[in-house]
Amino acid sequence: MPRKIGFNVVYATSEEDRHSSLELNVHGPTVRGWQSARNCTYPQELILRLHGPTKLTRIQVLAHQYLIPEKLEIWTSREENASASTDFSYLGYITLSDNASTLYKSRELKSVALPETEALSLKLRLHKPHSNAHNTYCQVGLIAINILGEPYDQELTGQGDAPYNPHYISPYDDLAFEMYVDREVAKIIRQMEVKKLLAVEEERFEYASKLKVAMENLRKAGERLGKYELEKKYAIALEDYDKAKAKKAQAQQYRQQVYQSLEIYNLLEINGPVEQNNLSTAEDKEPTSTDTAGLPDNVTSPPRLTVSNRDGAVSPTGPIHQPPISPLRQKSNSPEVTGSPTNGVLEKQNCNKGSLSRRKTKSAGPALRSSYEAYEERTIPALRHSHTNEFTRECHLDSSEMKVTSKLNDREKKQAALPITVFGMEMVEKFYSKQFTDKEEGLMQLKEELKKFDSAVSKHSPNKTARAAILLLHRALRDKVFSVYSLAAQLIRIFFAEFAADRVSSTEIARSVERLLPELLTKSGDTTPRIHNMAVHTILSMADCKCVRELHIIPVHLTRPVNSSTHQRLALSRLEMVEQLILSHGISTEKQRYCNCCSGLTCRTLSELGSSGLHHPAEAVRKVSERILVLVYKVNPRLVRKQLPPDDDITRRNLLYRQLFHEFDLIDLQRKKEAESTHKATTTPTRTRTTENNVTNLTKSPSRSSPVVSTGSSTSITSPSENSTDHKGDKMCIFCLSKGQVYSEEGLNIHYWRTCPMLTKCEACKQVVEISYLNLHLLNECDMRSNYVKCDTCKQAVNENAFENHRQDKKCTKPIEGYERCPLCSALVNQNKWREHLMGEHPCVNNPRSKIGKSCSKSSSNSQNLSGKLTSPTGRDY
Numbered sequence: 001m002p003r004k005i006g007f008n009v010v011y012a013t014s015e016e017d018r019h020s021s022l023e024l025n026v027h028g029p030t031v032r033g034w035q036s037a038r039n040c041t042y043p044q045e046l047i048l049r050l051h052g053p054t055k056l057t058r059i060q061v062l063a064h065q066y067l068i069p070e071k072l073e074i075w076t077s078r079e080e081n082a083s084a085s086t087d088f089s090y091l092g093y094i095t096l097s098d099n100a101s102t103l104y105k106s107r108e109l110k111s112v113a114l115p116e117t118e119a120l121s122l123k124l125r126l127h128k129p130h131s132n133a134h135n136t137y138c139q140v141g142l143i144a145i146n147i148l149g150e151p152y153d154q155e156l157t158g159q160g161d162a163p164y165n166p167h168y169i170s171p172y173d174d175l176a177f178e179m180y181v182d183r184e185v186a187k188i189i190r191q192m193e194v195k196k197l198l199a200v201e202e203e204r205f206e207y208a209s210k211l212k213v214a215m216e217n218l219r220k221a222g223e224r225l226g227k228y229e230l231e232k233k234y235a236i237a238l239e240d241y242d243k244a245k246a247k248k249a250q251a252q253q254y255r256q257q258v259y260q261s262l263e264i265y266n267l268l269e270i271n272g273p274v275e276q277n278n279l280s281t282a283e284d285k286e287p288t289s290t291d292t293a294g295l296p297d298n299v300t301s302p303p304r305l306t307v308s309n310r311d312g313a314v315s316p317t318g319p320i321h322q323p324p325i326s327p328l329r330q331k332s333n334s335p336e337v338t339g340s341p342t343n344g345v346l347e348k349q350n351c352n353k354g355s356l357s358r359r360k361t362k363s364a365g366p367a368l369r370s371s372y373e374a375y376e377e378r379t380i381p382a383l384r385h386s387h388t389n390e391f392t393r394e395c396h397l398d399s400s401e402m403k404v405t406s407k408l409n410d411r412e413k414k415q416a417a418l419p420i421t422v423f424g425m426e427m428v429e430k431f432y433s434k435q436f437t438d439k440e441e442g443l444m445q446l447k448e449e450l451k452k453f454d455s456a457v458s459k460h461s462p463n464k465t466a467r468a469a470i471l472l473l474h475r476a477l478r479d480k481v482f483s484v485y486s487l488a489a490q491l492i493r494i495f496f497a498e499f500a501a502d503r504v505s506s507t508e509i510a511r512s513v514e515r516l517l518p519e520l521l522t523k524s525g526d527t528t529p530r531i532h533n534m535a536v537h538t539i540l541s542m543a544d545c546k547c548v549r550e551l552h553i554i555p556v557h558l559t560r561p562v563n564s565s566t567h568q569r570l571a572l573s574r575l576e577m578v579e580q581l582i583l584s585h586g587i588s589t590e591k592q593r594y595c596n597c598c599s600g601l602t603c604r605t606l607s608e609l610g611s612s613g614l615h616h617p618a619e620a621v622r623k624v625s626e627r628i629l630v631l632v633y634k635v636n637p638r639l640v641r642k643q644l645p646p647d648d649d650i651t652r653r654n655l656l657y658r659q660l661f662h663e664f665d666l667i668d669l670q671r672k673k674e675a676e677s678t679h680k681a682t683t684t685p686t687r688t689r690t691t692e693n694n695v696t697n698l699t700k701s702p703s704r705s706s707p708v709v710s711t712g713s714s715t716s717i718t719s720p721s722e723n724s725t726d727h728k729g730d731k732m733c734i735f736c737l738s739k740g741q742v743y744s745e746e747g748l749n750i751h752y753w754r755t756c757p758m759l760t761k762c763e764a765c766k767q768v769v770e771i772s773y774l775n776l777h778l779l780n781e782c783d784m785r786s787n788y789v790k791c792d793t794c795k796q797a798v799n800e801n802a803f804e805n806h807r808q809d810k811k812c813t814k815p816i817e818g819y820e821r822c823p824l825c826s827a828l829v830n831q832n833k834w835r836e837h838l839m840g841e842h843p844c845v846n847n848p849r850s851k852i853g854k855s856c857s858k859s860s861s862n863s864q865n866l867s868g869k870l871t872s873p874t875g876r877d878y
Contacts, residue, residue, distance in 0.1 A: 002057045004173040005147040007122070011047035011084055014040045016139070021046060024145050027178035029226035030233050033143035035067060036126075043073075044140055047082055048122040050147070055118055058148040060111045060175040061094065064141035066104040066134040068096050074114070075123040082121035091117065098130040101444070101490060107143060109176060122147065146175035177219075182229065184255075185222030189215050191268060207277040214262045221258045225251055408432055415471075422460050422468035423449060431472050436481040443476060443487040450491075450499045463508045466500060470512045477519050482530065485523075489538045492516060496545040506551060513542065513553045521557065524577075525570035536573060540580060552600030555581065559605040561612035568618040575613055575624040578606070582628065587635050603636040611643040614656060622656060630663050637664070735759060735770065736839060757838050757849040760824070764788075771847070772834045774823040796821055822846075 012021035014037035021034045024046070036044045061072065072095075075088035082088070094110055126140045148169065171177060172190050181189070192211050199208040228251040235244040259265070266274050408416065408425075412432055419428045423446070430442030446469060455462055473495070476488035500509055523535035543554045558578050562571040578601070585599035587606065606628060613625025633640045644660075645651045652658045733751055735758035752759060753768055760771050764784035769777045778788045778797035788797045791806060795815055798806045806812055811826045819828040822837065824846035829837045837843070843850040 002148045002150055002169050002173075005054050005056075005149050005151060006051040007048040007145075007147060008051075009034075009046060010049045010082070011045070013044045013046075013084075019141065024048075024142065026183070027144055027146070027175065028183050028229075029179060029181075030229055031144060031179075033062075033064065033141055035064070035141035036139045038137035038139060040139065042126070042128045042140075044069075044126045045084065046124045046126070046142075047084070048124070048145070048147070049080070049082065050120055050122065052151050053078075053118060053120055054147075054149040054151045055116050056114045056122075056147065056149040057116060058111065058113050058169075059122075060109065060144075060146040060148070061142060062144040062175060062179070063096050063099075063108045063110065064143060065099060065107045066132055067139045067141035068099055068108075068130045069126040069128070069140040070130055071095055071127040073125040073127075075125065076117050076119035077121040077123070078119060080120045082123070086121070088121075088123045089117075091115065096130075098132070100132065101447075101487065104132060104134050111175075144175055144179060146173075146178070148173060180226060181219060181222035182225035185218055185225060188264060188268070189218050189222070192218070195268065204278060206280055210277060211267060214264070214267055217262060218258070218264075221254070225255060228254070418464070419468040419472050422465055423472075428472070431475055436479070436484050439476060439479060439481070439484045440487055442472070443484070443491055446472060447491050447494065450495060453499065455503065462499075462503045463505055466495070466504045466508050466512060469495060469499075470515055474515055474519060477516065477523070482528075485531065486534060489520075489534050492538055493541045496542050496548055501545065501547050504547070506547070509547050510551050510553055513548060513551070517542075517554065517557055521570070521574070524573040525567055527569070532569070532573065536577060539577060543581060544584070549585070549599070555600040555605075559601065559609045561608055562616060562621070563612065564615060564617055566616070568616075568621060571613065571616055571621045572618065572624065575609070575621060575628065578609065579624060579628055579631070582606070582631050587632065603632050603639050606632045607636075607640045607643045610640075614660075626656070626660055626663075629660065630667070633664055634667055637668070640664075736835070755849060757843065757847060758835065760847070760849070771822070771824065771838060771844075772820065772829075775821075794821060796823065796826075 007025070009021040009024050012034065015021050016035045016037055019032055019035035023032050024034050034046070056076065059074065063069075071093050073093045074091040076091055077086055077088045079086055091114060094112055096110065097108055099106065099108065124142075124145070126142075129135055129138060129140045170190070170193055172186065172193055178186055192215050196208050196211040196215070199205070199211065228247055232244050232247040232251070235241070235247060266276060269277065408429060413420070416428045416432070419431075427442055427445050427449075430438040430445070433439060433442075450465075450469060453462070453465060458465065460468075473488050473492055476484055477492070479485050479488070495512075496509070500512070504512075517539070520535045520539050523531055524539065526532045526535070539554065542548050548554065555578075558574050558581070562574065581599065582601060585601065587601050587603060588599050610625045610629035610632065613621050613628070616622055616625070629640055629644075641647070641664075645657065647661050647664075652661060733748065733756055736756050753761075758770060758772075759768050760774065761768055762774065762777060762782060764778065764787065765782045767777075767782075775795075775797045779785060779790055782788070787800055789800055789803060790796070791798050791803075791812060793807070793814060794812045796806075796812075815821060816828060818831055820831055820834075821827070822829050822844060825844050827837070827844070838847055838850070
């Protein structure tokens with residue numbers, strides 16, 4: 001049968017002083033493991049010499065928590081004295097997780113089946129590490145290595161008399177068992193297991209039963225002895241030698257008590273069979289149940305070993321991984337020992353003997369535990385800070401023989417019908433388990449399923465898989481254990497950023513967001529800071545995903561007005577998230593509201609939200625509302641003032657409104673100064689012109705602002721030779737120079753959007769730009785500029801799909817100096833005669849506004865006498 005194979009490390013490419021490669025030769029709670037030298041070269045190699053010729057079946061590797069190699073290759077050789085120059089045969093490689101999901105606090109145990117290969121030496125080649133902030137010197141490390149196989153000489157393992165079973169792997173040869181239990185106790189347990197198998201074969205069932213009970217109690221005692229050894233090491237590190245001496249004496253005394261009460265030497269039958277071992281419990285007058293009344297109290301009640309800041313264990317991803325045992329998979333008649341740090345030790349309830357049952361009832365109750373026992377079971381500081389004890393707890397595995405699939409009730413099966421169909425019953429049961437470790441393992445498995453999903457191979461569509469995953473994530477999101485909640489939130493971000501993008505339909509994405517968002521909003525108002533921060537971070541991360549941002553679902557939920565009855569924390573978190581979205585995504589106009597490229601945060605909804613928050617009784621909520629209104633005021637002052645009381649002396653008596661209107665005044669003053677400096681640079685001192693700031697900003701760069709974003713204010717620059725009051729009510733188009741009473745403030749905007757013959761609408765982004773500027777706009781400023789390329793011959797912007805046809809067109813010729821090509825009809829136009837080409841007697845035939853332009857040209861001829869040659873906001877002379 002496969003057994004643990006002993007080995008010695010004979011070669012290492014490099015090693016650190018305190019973490020020698022010799023640490024890998026032994027297993028136990030106190031081992032430090034091997035680490036490569038600082039800033040070493042890669043790959044790093046380790047050569048292991050086995051204790052004899054072996055047929056390998058499995059290898060187990062326990063990785064460091066943050067010195068993690070990306071890949072570990074396995075090579076074998078039949079040479080006994082192998083060295084770095086020896087030729088090895090390649091078996092395969094193992095990939096290791098980067099451990100970021102556990103914040104580098106847990107360690108991954110990889111258990112991988114090997115093809116049956118005869119070997120005397122083994123070489124491990126470690127590649128460069130996963131990069132993280134903790135790995136300062138770019139090192140790799142391993143805590144322990146375990147090799148399982150069948151030695152050709154069974155006596156090498158001391159199991160020569162054991163019955164042969166090729167399919168049985170002892171749980172006591174597992175690496176996780178050895179990292180828990182004291183070495184001497186582990187050796188005795190293995191000897192007892194061989195004795196038990198032989199006893200069953202010889203039909204000595206009473207003896208086998210006693211061995212089984214003794215092995216279970218020895219395992220618990222071995223864990224406590226391992227704890228004492230850790231405490232002794234910690235005391236030595238602190239140079240507290242008195243405490244170290246006391247711990248050594250305590251461990252020796254405890255070991256002696258355990259051996260005596262369990263009668264270890266009689267059970268091992270070193271000098272041959274012992275007749276007493278064949279007697280039944282009643283005849284022997286010694287209890288053989290797992291309570292073991294003959295043991296000291298501290299043997300049957302090992303302490304609870306708690307780990308501070310435990311965020312969840314990494315679930316190994318090897319092909320033959322055995323996850324930790326939990327009550328979810330334990331037999332119904334074998335309750336878990338709650339005091340043990342491992343979950344695999346089971347106790348049988350012997351209810352046949354009335355007296356024994358009464359004695360168990362009296363002694364087993366936790367309420368009768370003495371103060372000394374309670375003190376003994378407190379968390380030891382050495383264990384609280386011991387990384388060795390932490391990783392052994394994380395990596396503990398139990399035998400797969402003890403796994404029993406639990407069953408969901410009918411209601412739960414009906415709820416999880418879709419996830420069961422997509423992911424299988426085993427994974428879904430972990431999400432419905434009462435043990436948080438099972439839920440963490442289920443989340444890690446779901447993460448792997450989503451990352452390796454391939455629509456070409458999978459039996460289920462992406463939409464169906466997404467719906468099933470959201471059902472499980474929604475359940476995990478409501479869990480009270482923070483580690484489960486944190487993993488669920490992280491997986492939600494991965495779902496929308498990686499899985500759903502370009503794979504799941506927008507309808508299904510909307511359904512997923514609608515299901516998760518209410519729960520996240522509730523969590524954002526939690527009193528616990530880390531739960532609140534995690535919920536806010538998850539919502540903002542979802543809003544940043546392109547597939548979610550295009551739907552505008554999150555802004556709709558966040559910008560609903562708050563009232564005085566809304567809880568302070570809920571209102572504050574919503575407003576803070578809205579403020580963050582404004583700063584990162586910007587504010588959309590009403591016409592951009594349903595555009596995929598905009599943020600979905602309109603001035604109207606934001607101003608309503610801000611004004612409602614001003615009346616909230618909590619000061620923190622009012623402050624955030626004030627900041628939101630200031631941000632919206634910079635875009636649309638008129639709409640913000642419409643939501644507020646009139647700006648008069650009575651209103652300003654209120655301190656809040658006084659501060660808010662003061663901020664508005666500062667913004668207005670700054671806007672006025674910017675407008676004056678802009679107009680001084682674009683006008684001559686002998687002419688009078690009145691233009692709107694929003695139109696000027698629009699024509700400079702359509703991507704920066706839009707004509708519909710009106711500031712509601714205008715600036716006049718009057719020359720000394722003319723009276724500004726003569727043209728106070730006139731609005732003149734600075735492009736076509738048409739002037740008339742029809743152009744009010746709103747009429748001028750309509751003229752720009754619909755009728756001005758000098759402007760056109762970009763077919764790609766739907767923005768209004770100058771016709772003479774359209775080519776530069778498509779190449780530099782358009783939102784869809786990635787679809788256009790510049791022709792090297794004619795210098796025009798051409799769509800990528802039509803580029804080949806354009807190059808074969810006869811109109812694609814080199815431009816003439818001083819002339820530009822019309823983007824509508826491809827005719828050559830003098831740089832200073834664009835108005836004549838677009839509005840003259842024979843206007844551009846491809847200009848859809850040319851008919852309207854004829855009526856404008858009549859007034860423009862008169863206006864030419866008034867204003868001479870005007871320069872457009874883009875700097876062009878018409």
